Amino acid sequence: MPQDHPLPPPQDIARTLTGAGIFIFAQDAQLRYQWVENPPAGWEAQDISGKTDFDILPQATAAILDMAKRTALASRRAGWTELILGGEEDPHRFDFYLQPEVDPNGQPTGLLGLAIDVTYRHTTPANTEALARDSVHRSKNLLAMVQSLATQTARCTAYPDEFVEDFRGRIQVISRALDLQATSGRVRLSDIVAAEVEAPVADSGRVILTGGDFVFSANAALHIGLALHELGAATMQSDAAIHITADRMPQVDGYTAAPLRLRWEDSEVSAKDMHAFSRTLLERIAPAAVGGKAVFVVSNTGRSYELTIAPNEFG
């Protein structure tokens, strides 16, 4: 029987949480995490489940959180509390909503909670000045990158129309990367693929994304976006199938943790005359930016591109 107000799909709820920067969780009476949704950057749900705050956080931070939660459990009353976590070097201010769960006898069985990072609401004039300086620095760096893109694109195109088309496409990638960063602060692989591959080919059925939906740093998101744009641009006029997958590699020398492998495979057979700068973006710029390596292979049956991404660039 149809409902008047059907529940939204779980993925829509998850996306909303990501956009709002809200982390929700459930813990048992011993304050072991039972499940988490949209954990903070750098955390995976499976790394948290079954553990306490003392298992996953610096002890001083865990002690603050643990005390707030035990107070909520003891009072059996739901409510908001504001906590500063992260220590003096990188303090973050969070609003926590903690809702104790009780059994029919009134005994606490655990709690449900949500956390919102509200650090940005508490900026001081000194912070504002620092933010302004940082903004100027980033803007000038971005202009220098755009200038480089313009020069390199011009060197690889023969006609003004071709330059405008290629340059505009690359500027659009930067623009979309900034949008993604601004709306979520964290950028998921599925968002990059949707923006740089699915939307341009206007046929999402041609694009298959498998593996983990990893979250990337702003830097990695931009350069992965540029790489996927270069690969996707060559398939705009064809019906080539595209398969993108991401997974963690085994621990390898040179990295402090397991890096990520992003792999693109397609059946595009008419893109052998890719511009030199496109190949430079794929084979030199993208890997250098994400602290990894890249291998790009063109064959008679299609193309494959594999990009290794350093652990500090994704979560």
Added chain:
Amino acid sequence: MQNGAIGVLNGLTILIVEDEYLIALEAQRIAEEAGAAQVILANAVEEVRKLLTSGVSIDVAVLDLRLGSEDASPLIHEFTTRNTPLIIATGLEADIPIGAILLAKPYRDADFVAVILSALKRPV
């Protein structure tokens, strides 16, 4: 070469310390078109330290002070103690130490060449 001077950096080894590879690539292009014999790219403080202790001879270094989240300013002292001419490339002029030679981002080819010649005390 755009408004630069072909050959004026002939024979030089130039170190570019920059975390944005697109910007480093552009600096490399300008230096090579102006005749640099070798352009070395680095994007982290530790990488530069290893390079300096390896004995490689560097004629001039172009340093971005912010390498991602890393502060590269401790490298200034290491270059000056080696008497290596140093240029600070930055988007924020307030960042640079007093007396340092500034290369303001974004820069033109001619700006890049001019500050290198200035650092080397060669006539522009």
